[in-house]
Amino acid sequence: MNKRIFAALATVVLGFGVIAGIGTYVAAAKNDPGVTVAEAADSYTAPDGTVYPQVKLSLNVYPNSLFGGHHGAGGGAHPDYVSYGLGGPNGEVLSDAQTGTNFQVPAHTAVTITVYQYDSGETLNNDYFAHVRGTADGKATFVQRWDTKAKSNASTEQQITNIPADMVGHTFTIHGISDKKSQLFVSVPLMMSNDEEVGAAEEEGGYTQFPTKTTFTFITGDEGEYVWNCEFPCGDGTIARFGAAMSTMGYMSGHFIVKG
Amino acid sequence: MPDTNTPYFTGQWWKRKDVKRHAVLWVILTAFIGYVGTEVQVRAMGAPASETMENVINLMRIFTWAASPVAAFAAAIAIGALMGKRHYGDNPPPESEHAIRNSPRAIALWIVVSALMCLFALVVGLIALQKDDARLLDAKAIHINVVGQQWAWNYDYPGSAGVRSEVLHLPVDQPVVFHVTSKDVKHSFWLVQLGVKIDANPGQFTETSVTPNKIGTFDIRCAELCGLLHAYMQNKVIVESKADYEAWLASQPDTGKTTWVEEKAAA
Amino acid sequence: MTTMMERPTPTSGDAPKVGIIRHLNVFTAFAVGALTAIIVWRLSLALLPADSESAPLFTREDKITLLSMIGWFVGFMTGIGALVAPFRWVMGKDLSHDENMFLAGKDMGTKRYFRYTTDHKVVGIQYLVITMVIFGIGGILAMLIRANLGTPEGGWIHPQAYNSIVGTHGIIMIVGTIIMVTGPFGNYIMPIMIGARDMAFPRLNALSFWLIVAAAIPLIWGQFIGGISTGWSAYNPLAGQAPLGMNGYIMFICIFALSTMVAGANITTTVVRMRAKGMTWNRTPIFIYGVVASVALALPAFPVFFLSQVMSGMDRALGTSFYDTARGGSGWLYENLFWIMGHPEVYVILIPAVAALMEMAPVFTRRPLFSFNVAVMGIAGICGLSVLVWAHHMYISGWAPLLNAPFMLTTELISIPTGMLFLVLIGTLWRGRLWMTVPTMSIFALLWNFMIGGVTGIYLSDVPADAFLHGSMYVTAHFHYTLMGAGLTGALAALVYWFPKMTGRMLDKKLSWISFWLVQIGFNVAFIGMFLVGLQGQPRRVEAYAAIFNKGNLVTSIGAATIMTGMLVLLAAVIGSWRSGVKAPMNPWQAKSLEWTVPNPVPLENFETLPVVTEDVYGYGRKN
Incomplete structure (x- = not known):
């Protein structure tokens, strides 16, 4: 009889071991690109005069995921998916970039994000997202042609509150779970690039030299876990074009953690 | 032990000891199940923020109290059986001293009672349903369009100067009719503390209505699995006084206009 | 074929002539x-050909x-x-006698369990093993879900992987619970219980089992090509948008639906045509009614499921638009087709489990089943009504608000026949002398769990209350109370009860008691916690949630781990007892039904001479 009890205990231990093993495998299969932690480096004066510490993030949006160290390059998964990625301070394509779709920023801080958009675009399915929402001044700073070689504006810089809904490349939209805390909601449309995009960073005739550049600043509230995603339907060949790249974390969506 | 070869429920059967024991158990359990069942559930549901939600809470109370005598009856008999003679061992106990295969009176009573309870539940439900449906036709109601898409909600306010928002603003004590649709897959628009939910279907408009009666900030959650970030398809509804609501509407930029002008390709 | 099996011609001393099989x-x-x-x-x-870039x-x-x-x-x-x-038959020759005997598994030892064996007892054991495997996989997935819900922010696994695990857990447990009683016990016990030598169509019996094995692989395959990220209901158009793994779900359902159709036709025919002499409908055990009701209800339900998935597959692979609103289809069409299967299906699961406990109640209270006729009426009533209630899953879908009231009526009516089943059970318990065994306690567990599942079902059947509760964790807890708290409890009791006949050994008593209490306590802890977060407003199928739901989810996770522990103890008990348990007597429970009149192990064709039945199986106690 004692042998039976022992066997039962062994089964329980073994069973939970199997569960832990499978869990570890499934968790590892997430293929998480890791979290980019932004540190306060500067200060920002909001329109109401309050001064906040400021962090800066520089992102690129590519027509495919062949730009660097994580996804499509080197034969990884889904080279044909559109993808966000960490970029250099002037929109450079970083050959060693992890995808950079998970971010961590401090609470009660001004976050300034600059997005260089290398992809073309079409019409949004909901023009709500053609408007700038939730930034500190209600606006975004926009340059239609940014010269990545000269590292300067190739067209005039302007303040925008919205862009035509049929010229959107992608959007950067942060939202979260409704709880007792203040909610962060930021959505900024990213104008399409006029130059047709092809290839990968390292190829001949790779990404365009003139991406669009959009800069915006928002103030974070209390600590919290948010997500961001693109609200432009760019998962081609799927229902409502929200499958494929749009439904896989690390391409057009990621975590946005407000902490510390 | 009473003579088991005569039918059980004859003579003054209600004076039998085990019948009395079961009856006492039944009454106690009815009170216990009814009280605990309603209190635990109603507390978990939190404070209602609309008459619709108050109705839902009332329905939960009514149904729990209506069901508790039935549940308590089954529980009393089950507990009574467990408290009776129990037999342990590898061989069966001797067979029962009685072999009641049928009791037409008990069966008829059971079926009649359950049919009446069913009728009661139906009537209560229809009255509540009627109230909800009537609100949809309220001429005083304001109308708000709700658009769900993967994975965010947004609202527009017909009659305003093109105001749209991602946080829902509602004036208190004002009937509102929602016209809900989706841009892609199915979502479900759930105003949690207001007790209202309706699916957002692509290409179709569905309607629901509510009259918020408390000022405060409440939750909106998507209640239909809609893909990758379904868990994050949430935001808030802010119920405010009529004046605050009007002020908020006026403070919103006129989003109908565009501030962007096309640039001639610069040198 | 049946007549051939009933009167085997003696084989000569030569090796049997068996072809390719x-x-x-x-x-x-x-x-x-x-x-x-x-x-x-x-x-x-x-x-x-490659896809056109501009194709929708x-x-x-x-x-x-x-x-x-x-x-x-x-x-x-x-x-x-x-x-x-079938191939031979088309060619004009049937299988030889030796081949039929080979298929029946005569003198084949354990090898017959790995073959296309037609003996109903082999198929029953095969079903038992595959049911345990399915519950094992489904249980592991449940634990992964609970682990991911350990913290509000989730994110331990990829959200799509989480959605896929939720969906796979759902569909695999649904399939497991559909076959958990009618598979093992419907195949092994039922023919003996009605005094038959085998099923009406032994080859269809083997077919129904191996179809399930064939179906399992596409589902597992699907997990590695994107998973089924839609939940088990696979609502369109989300299923049209989902990754390639969705095709695994579609194939799985199509093949599984074939299996249930084949099994349903076979079991129904067997019961209608092959009951022993004298076993009139009034003397047919209630468990047989439960099994027949279950598979007969599946007969109209699963072809609809099959078709819904064929259309889903056509939408994905041929570019049709049955369900794509943007191109003229309707998601409501899918919802209707799905729930026309989906609601009868919960009774497919529930009825045989409750019927099994109704079969055991007289044995363990040593008194007759209280009102056999009410039990039959209850089962028939549920079957009849269950095909008329499907749209209560769609109250808030906006499909047909005007139909909400009629569907509320049919849904609430179903509480009447369900109440009849309660009456039969408590009537049998009333003044009975309890023989305290795991099946006996399972009757009490079923009353408790099914009562909670039933009463919460009343709230959900009410349209205004459903407008709050629908799509929340409350619904999840509710159907776990009915399918697991009532259904699985009945199936586990059936396992303890019929284990001696199926394996020839008694199931370890101590371990099965430990398992019973762990599972029942863990179950109630887990799902009462889930009711509470549902009432607080936590939606279903979320991988992250607001911090206020943290406590309730923690309680649920602890309960779930307790259930898992209990099920693992049961697994150890089953394996240990099967290998080296106490040898069971022919009739360990001193029951009166026919399966206990055959020796252990049950011989190939069950009965040497077919029995004749003269009274029903509930003749316990003194007559009055």
Whole structure:
């Protein structure tokens, strides 16, 4: 009889071991690109005069995921998916970039994000997202042609509150779970690039030299876990074009953690 | 032990000891199940923020109290059986001293009672349903369009100067009719503390209505699995006084206009 | 074939003449299946044209996936030998007597469990094992869900992987619970219980089992190509948008639906045609009614499920638009088709489990079943009403608000026949002398769990209350109370009860008691916690949630781990007792039904002489 009890205990231990093993495998299969932690480096004066510490993030949006160290390059998964990625301070394509779709920023801080958009675009399915929402001044700073070689504006810089809904490349939209805390909601449309995009960073005739550049600043509230995603339907060949790249974390969506 | 070869429920059967024991158990359990069942559930549901939600809470109370005598009856008999003679061992106990295969009176009573309870539940439900449906036709109601898409909600306010928002603003004590649709897959628009939910279907408009009666900030959650970030398809509804609501509407930029002008390709 | 099996002609001393089927078993099936799948995959990869860039849907990869899965299916069924007899029949010759005996598993030892064996007892054991495997996988997935919900922010696994695990847990547990009673006990016990030598169609019996094995592979395959990220209901148009793994779900359902149709026709025919002499409908045990009701209810339900998935597959692979609103289809069409299957299906699960406990109640209270007629009426009433209630899953879908009231009526009416089943159970318990065994306590557990499941069902049947509760964790807790708290409890009791007949050994008493209490306590802790977060407003199928739900989810996770522990203890008890348990007497429970009149182990054709029945099986106690 004692042998039976022992066997039962062994089964329980073994069973939970199997569960832990499978869990570890499934968790590892997430293929998480890791979290980019932004540190306060500067200060920002909001329109109401309050001064906040400021962090800066520089992102690129590519027509495919062949730009660097994580996804499509080197034969990884889904080279044909559109993808966000960490970029250099002037929109450079970083050959060693992890995808950079998970971010961590401090609470009660001004976050300034600059997005260089290398992809073309079409019409949004909901023009709500053609408007700038939730930034500190209600606006975004926009340059239609940014010269990545000269590292300067190739067209005039302007303040925008919205862009035509049929010229959107992608959007950067942060939202979260409704709880007792203040909610962060930021959505900024990213104008399409006029130059047709092809290839990968390292190829001949790779990404365009003139991406669009959009800069915006928002103030974070209390600590919290948010997500961001693109609200432009760019998962081609799927229902409502929200499958494929749009439904896989690390391409057009990621975590946005407000902490510390 | 009473003579088991005569039918059980004859003579003054209600004076039998085990019948009395079961009856006492039944009454106690009815009170216990009814009280605990309603209190635990109603507390978990939190404070209602609309008459619709108050109705839902009332329905939960009514149904729990209506069901508790039935549940308590089954529980009393089950507990009574467990408290009776129990037999342990590898061989069966001797067979029962009685072999009641049928009791037409008990069966008829059971079926009649359950049919009446069913009728009661139906009537209560229809009255509540009627109230909800009537609100949809309220001429005083304001109308708000709700658009769900993967994975965010947004609202527009017909009659305003093109105001749209991602946080829902509602004036208190004002009937509102929602016209809900989706841009892609199915979502479900759930105003949690207001007790209202309706699916957002692509290409179709569905309607629901509510009259918020408390000022405060409440939750909106998507209640239909809609893909990758379904868990994050949430935001808030802010119920405010009529004046605050009007002020908020006026403070919103006129989003109908565009501030962007096309640039001639610069040198 | 049946007559041949009833009167076996004596074989000569020579080795039996058995053709190709001698060489076919589960290994050849897997090999041929895999090979066919690979060939079809390479061919379709080479031959199918590329998608046009401007096409609204890219269908090439779906075509390749579905074709490969169909290749697997055809290859597997060929490799197991399912096609041998039909092929011979088309050629004008049937199987020889030796071949039929070989198929029946005569003198084959354990090898017969890995073959296309037609003996109902072998099929029953096969079903028992595959049910345990299914519950094992489903349980592991449940634990992964609970682990991910350990913290509000989730994110331990990829959200789509989480959605996929939720969906796979759902569908695999639904399938597991559908077959958990009618599979093992409906196949092993039922024919003996009605005094038959085998099922009406033994080859269909083998077919229904091996179809489930064939179906399992596409579902597992799907997990590695994106998973089924839609939940078990696979609502369109989300299912049209989902990754390639969705094709695995579609194939799985199509093949499984075939299996239930085949099994349903077979079991129904067996019960209607093959009951022993004297076993009138009034003397037929209530468990038989439960099994027949279950499979007969599946007969109209599953073809609809099959069709809904064929259309879903066409939308994905051929670019049709049955369900795509943007191109003229309707998601409501899918919802209707799905729930026309989906609501009868919960009674497919529930009825045989409750009927099994009603069968055991007289044995363990040593008194007759209280009002057999009410039990039959209850089962019939549930069957009749259950096909008329499907749209209560769609109260808030906006499909037909005007139909909400009529569907509320039918849904609430179903509480009357359900109440009849309660009456039968408590009537049998009333003043009975309890023989305290796990099945006895399971009756009490069922009353408790099914009462909670039933009463919460009343709230959900009410349209205004449902407008708050629908799509929340409350619904999840509710159907776990009915399918697991009531259904699985009945199936586990059936396992303890019939284990001695099926294996010839008693199930370890101490371990089965430990398991019973762990499972029941863990279950109630887990799902009462889930009711509470549902009432607080936590939606279903979320991988992250607001911090206020943290406590309730923690309680649920602790409860779930307790259930898992209990189920693992039961697994140890089953394996240990099967190998080296106490040898069971022929009739350990001193029950009166026919399956206890045959010796252990049950001989190939069950009865040497077919029994004649003169009274029902509930003749306990003194008559009055």
